[in-house]
Amino acid sequence: MQSPLFTDFYQLTMMSGYLEAGKDKQNSVFELFFRKIPQQGGYCLLSGLEPALEYLENLQFSAEEIEYLASLKLFNQAFLDQLKGFRFRGNVWAIPEGTVVMPHQPLMRIEASLPEAQLVESALLNIVNFNTLIATKAARVVQAAGADSQVLEFGMRRAQGPDGAMSASRAAFIGGCAATSNSLAGMRYGIPVRGTQAHSWIMSFASELESFRAYAHRYPDSALLLVDTYDTLGSGVPNAIQVARELREKGHKLAGIRLDSGDLAQLSISARQMFDEAGFPEVRIVASNDLDEFLVESLRAQGARIDTWGIGTQLVTSKQEPALGGVYKLVSIEESGGWRPCMKISSNPGKATSPGVKQVYRGLSQDGFVGDVIAMASEAAPEGNCSIHDPLFVTPHRLEATHFEPLLEKVMEGGKRTRPAPALTEIRQRGLDQLSKLPVGSLRLHHPASYPSGLSDELYELRRKLLLSARG
């Protein structure tokens, strides 16, 4: 959706207002963050940065777009003329894609003139919110599946629109999925593609056995047979075993079967036993049917013998909680006397923001991540141990780290990337590495341990001072 009109209309009316008020050159800093981890989880896995940068880099108004705005009879010519030369020329700092992130941490920082920073808000939120939502969901499913089984993303038919499917395939791969069923995502992003067969294939033949044979003939070394069209254990699995024998005689191997209905725990255990007894321990069992991380965890606890999980709707829509509530807030503005830190005061204390330009320092020890400090960007990294503050609580928390690393990097300078986009496999690997360093309690699906993340002494004090002066 590479169009500057892919934005909330008020961004355009405000841009025109900034011009009229002589504020169109005024510099500002906005930060993008979220307040709550979806599904009461223990972490989010950041995704969407590279698509966001691509959007920023290519932003310009076409003649048709300016004509459309003119047709609304709301904007004056001076503004429409200015749009012709519009580009995003700001600086961007961001946490790399595939990083574990926590509430209230600035994920992206936009340093730009007010109109530029304002125009891009809606698209940046759209991209980062959805990609992070799905990468996080995928990571949860992959963690639940464990290292000895694979997760495939099969969701496009129930995704929220075509791009809902495309973005979801990319983000699910970053979250650790092994492959997608979405062929276009395969081509565009280089994600491995996988698929089995549909009930319609089986039903289009006179018999199930005939349909299995035809498929195995075409794919003698990669056929995954769908065994639940008529009777999973009564006909599907026996017919698949028959085809496995025929393939073996010709020097080939049946790749596997797919279970798509019924009691997946019981059926997979029985099917595994039938294949093992028939001498086919290598035939893999794929399971699908509206699965999510909780069902995967439960099926494993029940001893299900499932090698590969096909996860669709629940993954690509993050069905239990289908939106990440990321926001984009003005944190500092340049005035004649210098920069003024801004914060949104709110009658709801949880909605008040933290003022000023920020950096996140992640504390590390030999065991991995120990906690994060949200600090003023002007602060140096803490040396060794330090305190962090929950903005709403009085008592600070003590972090004991061997050292701290800054998470935000400058990724765009004057509207140009500072480095090429990393490969998707690299981003995916980063995600897997990051999760392996998170305290194991924070990976739990149920009542995860809260990972320590809070404000530095300095930021906490500034926030308190501004809040009190606003209310005084």
Place this chain on the structure above:
Amino acid sequence: MQSPLFTDFYQLTMMSGYLEAGKDKQNSVFELFFRKIPQQGGYCLLSGLEPALEYLENLQFSAEEIEYLASLKLFNQAFLDQLKGFRFRGNVWAIPEGTVVMPHQPLMRIEASLPEAQLVESALLNIVNFNTLIATKAARVVQAAGADSQVLEFGMRRAQGPDGAMSASRAAFIGGCAATSNSLAGMRYGIPVRGTQAHSWIMSFASELESFRAYAHRYPDSALLLVDTYDTLGSGVPNAIQVARELREKGHKLAGIRLDSGDLAQLSISARQMFDEAGFPEVRIVASNDLDEFLVESLRAQGARIDTWGIGTQLVTSKQEPALGGVYKLVSIEESGGWRPCMKISSNPGKATSPGVKQVYRGLSQDGFVGDVIAMASEAAPEGNCSIHDPLFVTPHRLEATHFEPLLEKVMEGGKRTRPAPALTEIRQRGLDQLSKLPVGSLRLHHPASYPSGLSDELYELRRKLLLSARG
């Protein structure tokens, strides 16, 4: 996402399999339907047909796409060569967009060769599932808001990806929304665009009053002022009244204010009173803040004085239930001896499909819709009263109608549309008309009356016969 690769990978492996098995010219009929209305609602409002037809009409493989498939080393040259000339050349029957539809009714019927019908499954499901989900959600919100207030769709920042936002804007308009905040949807679909202002606008000025004045100066007849940045009733509304006075002196009118936090019932009542007492009864009150149809209904019941509802996340993601589970099933296949009706048998009775090619006849009386008959396409419309059957229950239901109208129309013949796409406003009007004819009990949000829809005697008998013979 106009690409034939926007499909589940197994469609491509099956297509290649059909070619190998000599079944690539075999004719088939597939039907698209859903089993369950989201959120235990009383109806769905069908949407997505026109985007689906556009997709079908333009389907072809590019050289790059065929090259990508070749690179997977899974397909043979005969298949890849065949793809070069691929077009969708089938017939399509469908219920028009903006029609009220019920579970198990065929929404689209695809008559095409097996490979053609198979390839398009994933994209058709993706499009119809999501568009129908959102049009239905929008209709629920619009019904809750009542005829005397307006609903605006404000969701793009939390939508599921860029197209999640674009499709949602279109479907929300079909569902009865008055406008969108998504400027690109405004340009592309001709939907009215609307917007107010953001907190960042207010915060970028030295004072709230100054920020209101600057905005009103630029938009003297259309300014909607956001009044909750500091203190809604203490500063926001008084400052807005001040600006309303200044505008009036210059012969202009303040359009309205927006409430975005706090107790919307209480705040809107107080703000209304303050504006009325100051002599500004025409200033409109817009409310937003994670609203859905239940909150709208509740706020109205509490006497909230809200003229316009800005609905975002909850609408564009259908947050309570973010996926419609539409499916696409083979219902008939041509064999040497003629057509064979197909049905999916399932150990779960609710998942078994109904066999054969179908039509839906809607029964009407003077009061509106009385119930629907899902019949064999070969059956004539019932004349007057008739019986319908729930596939799982024994006792039929009696429909008393003055006459019946078929819902499915032939919309594509040999891959070409039979008529041009209707205007979006026409589709939207159809939706509003349809909802006005639905029994009022089916419009309820809580425990809606179940609208009668079931199988004709003939279809019920065929289904029973096939089920028994499959199990015998």
